[in-house]
Amino acid sequence: MIHTNTFHRWGVLIRTSIVPLGAILVLARLGLAQSVPASVPGTMPPVIVIGFVGGFIKHDNLVHSEVQLAARLRKAYPIGVDVATFESYNGERARKKVLSLLDTNHDGTLTAEEKQHGRIIIYGHSWGGSDAISLARELEKDGIPVLLTIQVDSVSKMHQDDAVIPANVAQAANFYQARGLLHGQPAIRAADPARTRIIGNFRFDYKASKYKCDGYPWYDRIFVKSHTEIECDPGVWKQAESLIRSELPASTGRGDKTP
Numbered sequence: 001m002i003h004t005n006t007f008h009r010w011g012v013l014i015r016t017s018i019v020p021l022g023a024i025l026v027l028a029r030l031g032l033a034q035s036v037p038a039s040v041p042g043t044m045p046p047v048i049v050i051g052f053v054g055g056f057i058k059h060d061n062l063v064h065s066e067v068q069l070a071a072r073l074r075k076a077y078p079i080g081v082d083v084a085t086f087e088s089y090n091g092e093r094a095r096k097k098v099l100s101l102l103d104t105n106h107d108g109t110l111t112a113e114e115k116q117h118g119r120i121i122i123y124g125h126s127w128g129g130s131d132a133i134s135l136a137r138e139l140e141k142d143g144i145p146v147l148l149t150i151q152v153d154s155v156s157k158m159h160q161d162d163a164v165i166p167a168n169v170a171q172a173a174n175f176y177q178a179r180g181l182l183h184g185q186p187a188i189r190a191a192d193p194a195r196t197r198i199i200g201n202f203r204f205d206y207k208a209s210k211y212k213c214d215g216y217p218w219y220d221r222i223f224v225k226s227h228t229e230i231e232c233d234p235g236v237w238k239q240a241e242s243l244i245r246s247e248l249p250a251s252t253g254r255g256d257k258t259p
Contacts, residue, residue: 043104047119047147047248049073050094050135051085054126054155054231059085063215065237066125066152073244078253088127088157091135098139112143121148121244125231129154129184130162140168147247150240153177153184153230167192173199173243175236177206179226199243204230 051066053059061067066085073083082101086094102114120139124132129151136146146169153176156162162185165172169190176184186203190196206229213221213232220228230236245251 045101045104045114045117045119046080046082047077047121048098048101049081049083049121049244049248050098050123050132051083052088052091052094052122052124052128052131052135053085054088054124054128056089057087059087059090064125065231065234066123066128069123069237069241069244072241073248076251076253077248080249086131088124088131091131091138094131094135095138095142098135098144099142102144110142110144115142115144118144118146119247120144120146121150121247122146123150123152123240123244124154125152126155126182126184126227127157130156130160133162133165134160136169137166140166144168146170148172148243150243151175151185151188152236152240153182153227155182155184155227163188165190165196165198167195169196171197171199171243173240174201175204175230175240176201177204177226177230179206180224182224182227184227184230202239204233204236206230206233 049070051070053061053064053066057064059067062071070083070085073081077083084094084097098120099110102118103110104114122132122135124130132149132151136149139146149165149169149172151162151174154162154174165188172188172190174185174188176186178186187201188198190198206226209229211229211232213228216228216232
């Protein structure tokens with residue numbers, strides 16, 4: 001015979017088993033109980049701003065407006081924006097930095113989703129302007145979109161075409177002057193007008209310029225006067241900075257006013 005105490009023990013066991021099972025079923029319906037932890041969504045990469053200096057200038061030479069602009073942006077956007085400047089001969093280093101920042105899961109390979117999360121702005125002066133377009137073209141081969149390119153008195157390097165903006169670029173602007181031995185690309189155009197908006201080709205003239213460009217080498221101020229003056233013209237860089245900031249998140253840092 002089965003004693004009453006035995007039935008009682010079985011009843012307690014069944015009841016204590018059913019209650020958590022029911023709770024699990026309820027939680028499962030609510031999406032709160034899972035046998036495998038939920039995957040954590042990939043972290044969004046920062047907005048990437050790449051600046052190229054011209055000639056053989058060092059990337060951190062604060063005499064030059066390209067470097068000053070980068071410093072202001074870093075101060076104004078300490079979070080969510082990565083700003084870096086490169087020499088005009090270091091385009092491949094800039095490309096590798098972009099690829100590294102977009103690789104948010106750090107597996108060494110960019111997925112289609114990681115590529116499409118790219119928010120990239122590229123600017124440059126002189127040879128740096130040509131490199132800006134060259135980098136954008138390399139990123140097009142990588143399948144990575146570019147928000148904006150800005151060229152300031154862009155001078156094309158050998159085997160580079162700084163006049164045609166690749167189709168992965170959403171918007172492009174060109175600032176130039178046409179005087180002297182060295183002067184910029186006067187007109188840029190879109191490889192695919194349906195995909196790229198040319199903001200404008202903006203001409204500046206320094207025939208009666210008041211800019212002394214203090215700190216620049218004497219030979220630049222004499223032999224490539226206008227080409228140097230557009231680089232040290234705060235009005236040009238104020239417009240360029242305004243275009244860049246229009247693509248950035250709300251500023252949370254200090255020094256967030258354009259010059």
